[in-house]
Amino acid sequence: MSKKRGYALSTGAFLxxxxxxxxFITLVPLLFLLYQTVFTPEYAGHAAxxxxxxxxxxxxxxxxxxxxxxxTEFAFGSSILAIIMGGAMAWVTERTHTPGRQWxxxxxxxxxxxxxxxxxxxxxxxxxxxxxxxNLVVMKLFFLEEAPFNVYSMGGMIWIQGLHWAPxxxxxxxxxxxxxxxxxxEAATVSGAGIWNSLRLVTLPLNLPAILSLFLILIVRxxxxxxxPAVIGIPAGIDVFTSRIYEAVTKSYPxxxxxxxxxxxxxxxxxxxxxxxxxMATKESSSFATITGKGYRARLMDVGRWRYLTFGIYVLYVxxxxxxxxxxxxxxxxxxxxxxxxxxxxKFATLHNYREVLDYPGVISSMVNTLYxxxxxxxxxxxxxxxxxxxxxxxxxxxxxxxDVLGTMPLTFPGTVVGVALATLYLRLPIGIYGxxxxxxxxxxxxxxxxxVRAANSSLLQxxxxxxxxxxxxxxxVVRTLIMITLPVVLSSMVGTFIYVMTLxxxxxxxxxxxxxxxxxxxxxxxxxxxxxxSFNQCSALGVMMILFLSALALLMRRFQTKES
Amino acid sequence: MxxxxxxxxxxxxxxTEVKAVNQISFDVPExxxxxxxxxxxxxxxxxxxCIAGLERPSAGRIYIDEQMVSGGDYFMPPDKRNIxxxxxxxxxxxxxxxFANVAFxxxxxxxxxxxxxxxxxVLYALHTVQLDGLEKRSATKLSGGQQQRLxxxxxxxxxxxxxxxxxxxxxLDAALREHMRVELRQLxxxxxxxxxxxxxxxxxxxxxSDLIAVMHDGVIEQLGSPQEIYQKPASKxxxxxxxxxxxxxxxxxxxxxxxSVTVETIMGDVSSLxxxxxxxxxxxxxxxxxxxxxxxxxxxxxxxxxxxxxxxAMFLGEYIDCFLRIGEQxxxxxTHPQLLLQPGNQVYVKILAEYCVALAS
Numbered sequence: 001m002s003k004k005r006g007y008a009l010s011t012g013a014f015l016x017x018x019x020x021x022x023x024f025i026t027l028v029p030l031l032f033l034l035y036q037t038v039f040t041p042e043y044a045g046h047a048a049x050x051x052x053x054x055x056x057x058x059x060x061x062x063x064x065x066x067x068x069x070x071x072t073e074f075a076f077g078s079s080i081l082a083i084i085m086g087g088a089m090a091w092v093t094e095r096t097h098t099p100g101r102q103w104x105x106x107x108x109x110x111x112x113x114x115x116x117x118x119x120x121x122x123x124x125x126x127x128x129x130x131x132x133x134x135n136l137v138v139m140k141l142f143f144l145e146e147a148p149f150n151v152y153s154m155g156g157m158i159w160i161q162g163l164h165w166a167p168x169x170x171x172x173x174x175x176x177x178x179x180x181x182x183x184x185x186e187a188a189t190v191s192g193a194g195i196w197n198s199l200r201l202v203t204l205p206l207n208l209p210a211i212l213s214l215f216l217i218l219i220v221r222x223x224x225x226x227x228x229p230a231v232i233g234i235p236a237g238i239d240v241f242t243s244r245i246y247e248a249v250t251k252s253y254p255x256x257x258x259x260x261x262x263x264x265x266x267x268x269x270x271x272x273x274x275x276x277x278x279x280m281a282t283k284e285s286s287s288f289a290t291i292t293g294k295g296y297r298a299r300l301m302d303v304g305r306w307r308y309l310t311f312g313i314y315v316l317y318v319x320x321x322x323x324x325x326x327x328x329x330x331x332x333x334x335x336x337x338x339x340x341x342x343x344x345x346x347k348f349a350t351l352h353n354y355r356e357v358l359d360y361p362g363v364i365s366s367m368v369n370t371l372y373x374x375x376x377x378x379x380x381x382x383x384x385x386x387x388x389x390x391x392x393x394x395x396x397x398x399x400x401x402x403x404d405v406l407g408t409m410p411l412t413f414p415g416t417v418v419g420v421a422l423a424t425l426y427l428r429l430p431i432g433i434y435g436x437x438x439x440x441x442x443x444x445x446x447x448x449x450x451x452x453v454r455a456a457n458s459s460l461l462q463x464x465x466x467x468x469x470x471x472x473x474x475x476x477x478v479v480r481t482l483i484m485i486t487l488p489v490v491l492s493s494m495v496g497t498f499i500y501v502m503t504l505x506x507x508x509x510x511x512x513x514x515x516x517x518x519x520x521x522x523x524x525x526x527x528x529x530x531x532x533x534x535s536f537n538q539c540s541a542l543g544v545m546m547i548l549f550l551s552a553l554a555l556l557m558r559r560f561q562t563k564e565s
Numbered sequence: 566m567x568x569x570x571x572x573x574x575x576x577x578x579x580x581t582e583v584k585a586v587n588q589i590s591f592d593v594p595e596x597x598x599x600x601x602x603x604x605x606x607x608x609x610x611x612x613x614x615c616i617a618g619l620e621r622p623s624a625g626r627i628y629i630d631e632q633m634v635s636g637g638d639y640f641m642p643p644d645k646r647n648i649x650x651x652x653x654x655x656x657x658x659x660x661x662x663x664f665a666n667v668a669f670x671x672x673x674x675x676x677x678x679x680x681x682x683x684x685x686x687v688l689y690a691l692h693t694v695q696l697d698g699l700e701k702r703s704a705t706k707l708s709g710g711q712q713q714r715l716x717x718x719x720x721x722x723x724x725x726x727x728x729x730x731x732x733x734x735x736x737l738d739a740a741l742r743e744h745m746r747v748e749l750r751q752l753x754x755x756x757x758x759x760x761x762x763x764x765x766x767x768x769x770x771x772x773x774s775d776l777i778a779v780m781h782d783g784v785i786e787q788l789g790s791p792q793e794i795y796q797k798p799a800s801k802x803x804x805x806x807x808x809x810x811x812x813x814x815x816x817x818x819x820x821x822x823x824x825s826v827t828v829e830t831i832m833g834d835v836s837s838l839x840x841x842x843x844x845x846x847x848x849x850x851x852x853x854x855x856x857x858x859x860x861x862x863x864x865x866x867x868x869x870x871x872x873x874x875x876x877x878a879m880f881l882g883e884y885i886d887c888f889l890r891i892g893e894q895x896x897x898x899x900t901h902p903q904l905l906l907q908p909g910n911q912v913y914v915k916i917l918a919e920y921c922v923a924l925a926s
């Protein structure tokens with residue numbers, strides 16, 4: 001009897017602790033954000049006053065309309081571009097005989113290894129009107145006076161973001177195409193439709209729900225992106241929600257957290273609507289379910305002569321999204337100052353930048369901080385994820401569902417908003433963690449907790465069923481089995497997730513740029529500062545080192561993932 | 566009408582080459598119902614898809630209505646072949662209604678049909694398969710049987726010269742399958758359309774076809790009418806695959822010129838048919854169909870007979886399915902339902918020569 005009570009007490013405590021921690025991470029910052037929107041800035045001598053002025057400012061300011069327009073244009077444009085590129089690759093991979101198909105899935109690794117901030121910088125090196133290498137080459141070839149491409153434009157922003165999200169579109173659409181009954185396209189072919197007609201009249205309409213859902217998700221990602229607006233948008237004078245928030249926090253004195261919060265709330269409403277539409281759309285698509293549970297043997301269309309063209313699509317994407325940025329980053333990192341890529345200039349190649357960068361003030365400490373924070377944050381996320389998942393999956397309490405929702409809710413928080421929310425919260429609380437590594441840690445955990453929860457959910461669900469039955473049959477106590485068997489198994493299956501979350505933390509930018517302090521600098525902040533200081537060559541050297549490190553992590557992750565499945 | 570010459574198709578995977586279709590040749594006369602019958606993996610579907618143009622043969626030639634559609638370097642793509650095809654999954658387009666599904670071939674082809682012509686042809690096709698009145702229905706709201714008819718209507722709307730069917734009845738329940746079998750055959754005969762049908766169901770093949778090609782491991786083991794295939798199987802595989810059969814070991818005693826043979830077995834001397842040349846002393850397996858065994862409670866007047874013990878007897882309404890034991894051998898027989906057989910009964914067993922076939926061992 002007392003054993004049972006002990007069990008009940010300890011699980012009760014466990015439950016309460018988990019719930020408190022999760023609520024504190026996810027819900028509380030949001031509430032403070034809302035709270036902050038109705039206060040004026042606080043600075044020396046003036047306490048914050050309740051006001052609705054912030055909302056008034058935001059909604060009456062004509063700049064807001066411009067911000068809305070820019071954000072929408074950026075989000076829509078990049079989504080469409082990503083879908084076109086990703087969709088073309090998906091169709092070629094899943095539906096045709098084009099050679100080299102199996103390698104295309106590696107393209108999914110690209111956003112993992114090439115952080116947005118580095119690819120954006122690379123495209124500036126390529127397409128900047130003054131120093132862009134592509135511009136220089138084209139100008140020379142065609143005897144132009146002015147640079148034909150200007151990356152500091154909406155077009156440039158859309159281009160970079162679209163390229164960056166094409167792999168995501170590819171993976172999603174490839175999955176949809178794979179699940180589609182190939183008979184439907186073959187029936188069209190046999191009925192007399194050529195490749196184009198079959199695509200237009202059968203493939204596209206059938207996949208429209210999936211494409212629309214993808215479109216919505218990409219729009220949300222575009223709205224919450226800050227890297228491209230920071231590196232390109234601000235210098236170009238193109239403001240979006242996220243850059244507005246950033247400026248309200250960092251560029252106004254006193255720090256106008258009220259305005260920043262208000263913009264954040266508006267942004268969250270817009271993305272919230274997008275996500276709501278997404279969930280509604282994915283429910284609708286079941287009426288077109290071409291997935292009947294039968295495994296379809298892949299039936300590929302023989303595109304005959306066209307396979308050179310379709311192979312060309314691969315080549316095009318890989319060159320644009322991977323090769324060009326990598327090459328240019330490498331080049332800039334090994335040259336002492338900006339110069340064109342040509343044979344004559346190779347003699348200037350040097351590793352000097354790499355040595356210099358390590359001497360650069362703050363670089364080593366930012367590397368150390370990044371590593372330390374990524375490991376610790378990832379650990380916390382994995383453990384917390386397991387705890388939450390355990391409660392939700394194992395203890396089927398009514399509150400369990402809510403915990404699951406809370407745990408995955410941060411997926412809907414734009415990074416910038418997390419930054420603002422945490423800033424407002426911890427400025428108010430008497431704990432002096434603002435500007436320290438602790439607040440960054442909290443930001444990482446808030447941002448990426450959902451990944452831990454989802455991974456833990458799937459692994460617990462798999463492990464859970466068989467083990468519970470085996471335990472019951474063997475007579476071992478349930479708790480014993482759980483601690484001695486379930487936990488180790490789940491932990492081993494979470495290694496891949498652990499590494500993945502590390503890469504997410506290392507690449508994170510929008511929240512850290514608002515929360516870092518002099519002692520808590522991380523790599524992405526370091527890169528941005530060097531960029532703003534125009535230390536392009538050292539910046540590239542640091543970037544290359546970051547890419548190498550991320551590649552090593554990615555390889556490690558793949559090893560564990562193939563073991564897990 | 567349809568002619569295949571030395572069709573060969575191999576699939577290369579990382580480890581091996583699979584010879585899916587290995588030198589297949591046959592002719593299908595106009596208006597005939599031709600079935601490719603065989604177990605999974607025998608190459609029948611691949612052959613059909615080569616005819617349709619959905620697979621590109623590795624070698625060999627295919628002629629449809631005297632015109633070569635595939636051979637050497639030449640390959641006519643499937644959308645140009647003007648064939649009607651019904652897929653195993655029906656492949657009905659869920660985003661179109663019934664009318665649009667059937668009208669599709671008319672709308673995408675080179676020939677421009679007027680709206681009126683399209684309407685006429687579609688309604689006629691729907692009428693042919695007895696789906697009148699359902700034009701506006703969404704294709705997803707049809708039953709399995711209706712979807713199958715829709716697929717058929719779509720395949721027939723262009724009045725093609727050739728109709729291909731890939732196991733179209735396998736997704737239907739047993740009662741519907743039997744019903745559709747009859748309808749399909751009647752429809753085909755009424756329209757007089759040359760048809761190639763793929764199935765693994767030997768009963769279907771026997772019921773529907775004018776000609777059957779039994780396939781195994783990528784080759785045609787036997788080509789003939791249903792009667793020929795059933796009564797004179799050319800190999801052990803075919804005898805075992807088509808219908809039930811009993812196997813009795815024996816040695817040839819003598820070969821008669823009228824293609825019958827006397828075989829020495831544990832049941833005594835049995836005369837039977839033979840499909841391949843043989844000589845005395847050859848070891849053979851006798852394929853004895855259950856209906857070739859006469860079971861009586863009293864000894865027959867003439868002919869070779871043996872005594873047997875009833876091991877089990879199942880009353881199936883139309884006949885009794887029983888297992889009879891003679892020494893070491895068990896024979897499966899079908900007897901008249903009035904025969905009251907109980908396990909343990911002693912019965913007399915006579916084998917009817919015209920329903921046995923001696924096959925090389």
